[in-house]
Amino acid sequence: MRKPKYLIAALVLVLAWAQAAVAGPTYDQVMKDKVVRAGIMTDSIPGAFYNDKKEWVGFDVDIAEEIAKRLGVKLERVPVTNKTRIAFVQQGRIDMSVANMTHKRERDKSIDFSITYFFDxxxxxxxxxxxxxxxxxxxxxxxxxxxxxxxxxxxxxxxxxxxxxxxxxxxxxxxxxxxxxxxxxxxxxxxxxxxxxxxxxxxxxxxxxxxxxxxxxxEPYGIGLPENDSAWRDAVNFTLQDMWNDGTYKQIYDKWYGPETPYSFPLTRKVEMWP
CATH class of the missing domain: 3.40.190.10 (Periplasmic binding protein-like II)
Structure with a gap:
């Protein structure tokens, strides 16, 4: 039995809406909602963890907060694990995964990545x-x-x-x-x-x-981002580069990995810069 044309048309519209909801331009959505959802670990010391005061802190937390601040939006922290951080990006549950994730070619088949923001x-x-x-x-x-x-x-x-x-x-x-x-x-x-x-x-x-x-x-860390969304990837990359240029990145790095910290780890490379 043939389906009425209006049902087919409605189905097409629903499917198109669902696809747009999941794979739409992330940058436009973030700017519209004024919220960026960042997947962040919870027990990766000192990248992202709960301290003795039960505060969610760490290097990745500060990086995500600074990106949100510079984009003029609010940061929504979403807990992720090694198993969920990629899936959440794919499913549209987060806009970026700031979760000590090594950029590998195999992973790049599933999601995109920012420039390297940490070297380990x-x-x-x-x-x-x-x-x-x-x-x-x-x-x-x-x-x-x-x-x-x-x-x-x-x-x-x-x-x-x-x-x-x-x-x-x-x-x-x-x-x-x-x-x-x-x-x-x-x-x-x-x-x-x-x-x-x-x-x-x-x-x-x-x-x-x-x-x-x-x-x-x-182990070069990249921020996990939605696939094929160049406007959003550029926004994150430019923000990371601006943070490096004005010294904010170094301030955050030294806060968590400087010589006076329990986690001292010398910074030996620089963030990739574009003219």
Whole structure:
């Protein structure tokens, strides 16, 4: 039986509206609503976490707040995890993911990214004095976060070092705090992820833990953005560059990673600048 033409037309309009609601120009929507929804982690010290006063703070929090301020809009913080930060961008639940996310080509198939706004690398954290080099972890259990590049990187490292059980020896958890708890309890010999996250957690127990070995990956962080939305991507990129130019980025960086902080991590590269 044929459907009446008006029903077909109505269906087309509904589908078009739904598509526009999800994939419409983000910049226009943000400017219209005067709100930018940012996906931010909650237990990634010192990137984004709850402090002793139950305040949601951190480097990524300050970066997101500054972007919103310069765009003249209000920031709506949306909690995300390693598993949800990309999906929320795809589903239109957030406008940007400021969530210590490494820009990888595989991820770029699903969402777009800003220019690199933070530079890190992967290391291994262990109890002090137990290990001297990466090869000492062969045959040992190492914690990491499920579904992350860290998980893949540490498996590849153990494989290259000749660990026949490299798959089984990488124990994956949902949260950074769970990895740290496993390390403290001795359930794993090490925890591997981006070095600044490791430094953040190690600072909670001064003198008990140390980073072992050199960097074994390059982790350039980008802000996750909706696919094929150049106006919004440009707005975020230009804002990051302006923050670098006027010194605001450095102020935020030093607040969380400066030499006087528990998370001291020298800034060795600069944000990509366009003339």
């Amino acid at each position: 690398g992967q290391k291994i954290l262990s109890k002090k004095g137990q290990f001297k080099d990466h090869k000492d972890f062969v045959g040992k259990k190492i914690a990491t976060m499920q579904g992350t590049t860290s998980e893949l990187n540490v498996k590849n490292l153990l494989k290259e070092l000749g660990d026949p059980d490299f798959e089984k020896n990488v124990i994956s958890f949902q949260k950074e705090s769970e990895c740290f708890q496993a390390l403290r309890m001795g359930r794993v010999a090490g925890w591997s992820t981006d070095s600044t996250i490791l430094l953040g957690y190690a600072a909670q127990a001064p003198g008990e833990f140390e980073l072992v070995g050199d960097f074994f990956s390059d």
